[in-house]
Amino acid sequence: MDGELIPKAADILRKAKRVAVLTGAGISAESGVPTFRGKDGLWRQFRAEDLASPEAFARDPKLVWEWYDWRRGLIAGCAPNPGHNTLAKWEKVIPDFILITQNVDGLHPLAGTTNLLELHGNIWKVRCANEGTVLDNRDVPLREIPPRCPDCGALLRPHIVWFGEMLDQAVVGRAVAASATCEVMLVVGTSAIVHPAASLPLYAAEAGAAIIEINPYPTPLTPHADVSLRGPAGEILPLIDREF
Ligand code: BV8
Numbered sequence: 001m002d003g004e005l006i007p008k009a010a011d012i013l014r015k016a017k018r019v020a021v022l023t024g025a026g027i028s029a030e031s032g033v034p035t036f037r038g039k040d041g042l043w044r045q046f047r048a049e050d051l052a053s054p055e056a057f058a059r060d061p062k063l064v065w066e067w068y069d070w071r072r073g074l075i076a077g078c079a080p081n082p083g084h085n086t087l088a089k090w091e092k093v094i095p096d097f098i099l100i101t102q103n104v105d106g107l108h109p110l111a112g113t114t115n116l117l118e119l120h121g122n123i124w125k126v127r128c129a130n131e132g133t134v135l136d137n138r139d140v141p142l143r144e145i146p147p148r149c150p151d152c153g154a155l156l157r158p159h160i161v162w163f164g165e166m167l168d169q170a171v172v173g174r175a176v177a178a179s180a181t182c183e184v185m186l187v188v189g190t191s192a193i194v195h196p197a198a199s200l201p202l203y204a205a206e207a208g209a210a211i212i213e214i215n216p217y218p219t220p221l222t223p224h225a226d227v228s229l230r231g232p233a234g235e236i237l238p239l240i241d242r243e244f
Helices: 005-015 025-031 054-059 061-076 082-093 107-111 169-181 197-206 233-242
Strands: 018-023 096-101 116-118 121-128 134-136 156-160 184-188 210-214 227-229
Touching: 005 184, 005 210, 005 227, 005 233, 018 082, 018 169, 018 197, 025 082, 025 107, 025 233, 054 061, 061 121, 061 156, 082 096, 082 107, 082 233, 096 169, 116 169, 169 197, 184 197, 197 210, 210 233
Parallel strands: 018 096, 018 184, 096 116, 184 210, 210 227
Antiparallel strands: 121 134, 121 156
8 A cells, every 4th residue: 555645644634623434344344243245244145135124024033133143142252453442542632523333233332432323223232123112132142032022022123224224314414414514534444335324425525525445445435535545444543543
């Protein structure tokens, strides 16, 4: 990778007062959480439509919960990596910092990030399919599959946004506002194909923000990035931090 790009990215970030970060599965790859579309990607073994959709859950809640139970067991053994930790550190030194994640693994809050928008929900939360109540549930493994609401006995579902489902409009509104007002948007570890998340960096660029991308491979966002750093987030973010 061009040795000039790290100081250039550090210089852009150092000068910024308002920074928004968008992360995807790639930032958790070095923690051992499989990405969705990479060579070892989750979807490779399953088709997204087969598991992460309301139709799949209606058809076979047990199968969908077996997949999430497997992922929860895997994620429970994963810790934040230097990429998550660097972003948590920057939140304390950058005046206006917000982290928007597509990830459901909970590693950003575990690393200490507080100003966080979880666009697609959180794998450690469940929701009563009947009453809509959201509960924390960290049982690994789940005590019963599919789990049932302790209140009304109805099915519990993962508190996660599936394909074809609307995101929480309040969360989306905050994410769009942050994208439209930030001076820099740092986009880390996303294939930039899932919407509406993938539109956020484009809103930021249209509003005049500098776009910095960190990804071992080019993405549809790369042509819109002012700086595109080719490499793993767990290595690149600490390198930028050293130049801060
Ligand atoms: C919605 C939950 C309204 C499940 C997920 C507009 C245009 C086109 C399509 C649409 C559109 N609007 C809606 C759609 C349809 C759909 C969509 O976007 N489909 C895509 C596939 C084309 N969107 C929706 O359905 C959304 N709903 O918009 O509602 C609506 C409703 C009906 C009809 C129309 C509109 C809901 C989207 C949320 C879906 N839920 N997950 C679960 O997680 O269990 S999405 C899933 O993909 C994950 O949440 C994941 O976070 C997300 C994005 O993937 P990435 O995070 O980018 O991960 P990926 O593996 O793809 O890439 C990893 C990247 O990391 C790679 O680039 C790799 O190179 C890089 N990497 C690898 N290692 C490292 C690294 N980077 C850095 N360091 C490393 N070490």
